[in-house]
Amino acid sequence: MSVSRYLELVKTTKRYGETTAVDAVNLTVPESKYVCILGPSGCGKSSLLRMVAGHEVTSEGDIILAGSNITNLPPAKRGTAMMFQNYALFPHLSVRDNVAFPLKMRGIAKIQRHNEADRLLERVQLLPLAARKPDQLSGGQQQRVALARAMVTNPQILLLDEPLSALDPFLRIKIRAELKQLQRDLGIAFLHVTHSQDEALALSDLVVVMNEGRIEQASTAHDVFNKPANEFVARFIGGHNVIETDSAKFAVRTDRVSLGKKSAGALPVNIRQIEFLGTRVSITVIGESDLEFSVEVPDRSFFNRPFEIGASTFLSWKPEDAHPLAA
Numbered sequence: 001m002s003v004s005r006y007l008e009l010v011k012t013t014k015r016y017g018e019t020t021a022v023d024a025v026n027l028t029v030p031e032s033k034y035v036c037i038l039g040p041s042g043c044g045k046s047s048l049l050r051m052v053a054g055h056e057v058t059s060e061g062d063i064i065l066a067g068s069n070i071t072n073l074p075p076a077k078r079g080t081a082m083m084f085q086n087y088a089l090f091p092h093l094s095v096r097d098n099v100a101f102p103l104k105m106r107g108i109a110k111i112q113r114h115n116e117a118d119r120l121l122e123r124v125q126l127l128p129l130a131a132r133k134p135d136q137l138s139g140g141q142q143q144r145v146a147l148a149r150a151m152v153t154n155p156q157i158l159l160l161d162e163p164l165s166a167l168d169p170f171l172r173i174k175i176r177a178e179l180k181q182l183q184r185d186l187g188i189a190f191l192h193v194t195h196s197q198d199e200a201l202a203l204s205d206l207v208v209v210m211n212e213g214r215i216e217q218a219s220t221a222h223d224v225f226n227k228p229a230n231e232f233v234a235r236f237i238g239g240h241n242v243i244e245t246d247s248a249k250f251a252v253r254t255d256r257v258s259l260g261k262k263s264a265g266a267l268p269v270n271i272r273q274i275e276f277l278g279t280r281v282s283i284t285v286i287g288e289s290d291l292e293f294s295v296e297v298p299d300r301s302f303f304n305r306p307f308e309i310g311a312s313t314f315l316s317w318k319p320e321d322a323h324p325l326a327a
């Protein structure tokens with residue numbers, strides 16, 4: 001019988017004195033899925049990850065991995081591995097010895113640990129650089145060494161704390177694709193903490209949106225974007241207008257509102273700002289009571305009939321594009 005390798009958090013709580021950083025969170029990370037914890041700074045996502053890694057004591061609740069309660073186990077005994085933001089590579093050790101280091105800590109003989117390290121280095125295409133020191137590598141290469149080192153203990157789940165934030169924007173997108181590919185190849189779950197909406201949407205099988213120590217929504221990237229559970233998620237994920245009427249609150253995607261002719265229910269608005277974004281144009285308009293809306297249109301339709309700043313027009317949307325938000 002194969003052991004299921006999912007991670008389960010049961011009312012997992014972290015308190016620092018008076019502060020509740022993680023508030024009785026329930027979450028299932030399915031086996032072999034890419035899961036991103038997404039939320040603003042201070043929402044508790046690192047505390048949650050550190051509790052799973054065993055780098056932080058859990059105040060209350062349980063952490064179950066592959067059917068075993070790991071809540072109080074030391075980091076090396078959990079079946080988890082962590083990759084840090086700054087990679088935390090040892091500057092005086094070679095790439096090979098960096099990758100082999102966790103095995104050395106476990107008392108594994110040199111030949112065996114070097115064999116294992118080389119197997120992982122091959123996987124991340126760095127075997128030819130195994131004798132180098134970390135400062136002789138590019139940022140992207142250092143990142144892959146850190147990844148190989150995290151994988152060398154054969155973990156059941158890989159934990160990644162803002163793994164791309166130290167990279168420049170170009171490399172970030174490249175390595176992001178590599179991470180996703182590696183997760184697919186390895187077939188284990190990745191639990192990745194990020195404050196970047198783009199990153200979470202691009203990578204995740206499951207996006208977990210956190211705010212003030214709680215989960216606001218845990219859904220596929222498609223559903224988090226198209227069916228945000230509430231106003232917080234709609235605003236945080238971006239790309240939406242949150243519109244309030246006397247009776248309801250709803251979200252309409254910025255590319256699903258349109259400007260132009262007066263129709264039933266259309267709102268009179270004034271063009272405030274126009275930003276060219278390459279493939280599309282972002283237009284900010286102001287309605288009654290200074291309410292602001294964003295409209296995104298494909299560049300071609302904008303330039304076929306450009307608006308001028310200060311012009312008056314009407315904002316409308318199709319009823320089926322208005323997604324109701326929980327109060």
Ligand code: ADP
Pocket residue numbers: 016019020021039040041042043044045046047048
């Ligand atoms: P995030 O990773 O989402 O930025 P954190 O988990 O780091 O959030 O922090 C969540 C909350 O817990 C914040 O209010 C933060 O100030 C607090 N916090 C985090 N670490 C500590 C600590 N070691 N001592 C006291 N408070 C902490």
